[in-house]
Amino acid sequence: MSPRTDVEAAGNFLIPNGTFFVELAIFLIVLGVIWIFVVPPIRKVLAEREARVEETAKISKSATEIFTEAEDRYQTALNKARAEAAEIRNEARNEGRAILEELRGEAQREADHIVAESTAQLRAEADQVAAELRESVEPLAQNLADRMLGVKNRPRSSAGNQRGRGTP
Amino acid sequence: MSHTVASIAQMTANVTLSAEDAPPAPSKIHVGDHVVAHFFGLDFNIDTIVSTSVAALIVLGLAFYLRVKITSGVPNGVQLFFESVTVQMRNQVEGAIGMKVAPFALPLAVTLFTFILLSNWLSVLPVQYGSGELIAPPASDVNFVYALALFVFIAYQAAGIWRRGPANHLKQTLKGHAGWGMIFINVIEEVAKPLSLSLRLFGNMFAGGVMISVITLFPFWISWGPNAIWKMFDLFVGAIQAFIFSLLTVLYFSQSMSLESENH
Helix, strand or coil, X not given: CCCCHHHXXXXXXXXXXXXXXXXXXXXXXXXXHHHHHHHHHHHHHHHHHHHHHHHHHHHHHHHHHHHHHHHHHHHHHHXXXXXXXXXXHXXXXXXXXXXXXXXXXXHHHHHHHXXXXXXXXXXXXXXXXXXXXXXXXXXXXXXXXXXXXXXXXCCCCCHHHHHHCCCC | CXXXXXXXXXHHHHHHCCHHHCCCCCCCCCCCCCCEEEECCEEEEHHHHHHHHHHHHHHHHHHHHHHHHCCCCCCCHHHHHHHHHHHHHHHHHHHHCCCCCCCCXXXXXXXXXXXXXXXXXXXXXXXXXXXXXXCCCHHHCHHHHHHHHHHHHHHHHHHHHHHHCHHHHHHHHHHCCCCHHHHHHHHHHHHHHHHHHHHHHHHHHHHHHHHHHHHCCCCHHHHHHHHHHHHHHHHHXXXXXXXXXXXXXXXXXXXXXXXXHHCC
């Protein structure tokens, strides 16, 4: 068979021809562009993103620590304040009780004093009234006794004497 | 069944037989046909070059868009895509070799994945003329896959020589893990690596094209259904193949760069 250029390519399509070099050149161009313009910036971006994620994780961790610490501090302060408040309350209660006791005692004393004073006064008044009454009863009795005995204008003597000598 | 066998036979006949022996009723399925131009005594498949250029332009467009818009804040869709690919490939490189040992494997893997992925996904465009696609995936032409695989082969051999020294690299490649008794198998394995790497991708994408050609043999009021289903599956295949290609590249790098003391 004479070699014919127009059937050469169809001779066996597993045999490469000049296209091979063009394909290789195109591939090398693509490889070069991706090697220079795609992979390095992508790797840089990925590294940046990883660094940022790491940094964010670190910040978040430190924030958690700070938060825990602040919470601890808050809790301690709260407990301290609670204890202080309880102490103040107890103190106030004791003070109040003391004041109450004192006032109660004072009132009791005053009341006792008033009662005593009133008693004394009443007793004095009673004595005075009794004396007055005795004084007025004696002449009245003398008068009555005189009337019954028929004695007139007898000199007034003491009631005791009168009563002792009343009967013979 | 016999019909299928017959059409496959016809297909092969179309490819291998010369014009004189062509069957009287030519099949509608054409395999391995390319629009060919001749320069400097070489043949150039213009359609493959055009579709590869389209894929390359899309990748370059995305790359430059990314470069302009890149931010460490909220990424846009393109950046998210490249970031996911980079992170995925970085994990692969880190797991297989170590980013400190082979940082150059990362851009290579990223490029292979995105370039092959977009090349393969070109075939989803529902632009058909005549019996086939306007833009066939470049990987359905062996020139594309050979170029990639050969580059990868040379790159990982060079990386092995750089890491282990020329003599040591040759010795370890031939000796392998199992000792000198396996030298023959090791040679075959070394040759099979780039061949399987390239032909796996080629076979998958080429088969996708053949399937489309077969589907277009249906009347138009039937073919849209299988066509849609197949193209969705082809998207999946294209992504898987792109991933496998880049993953195997990383693994081959790790094999050729492993030091003897690391082989327990």
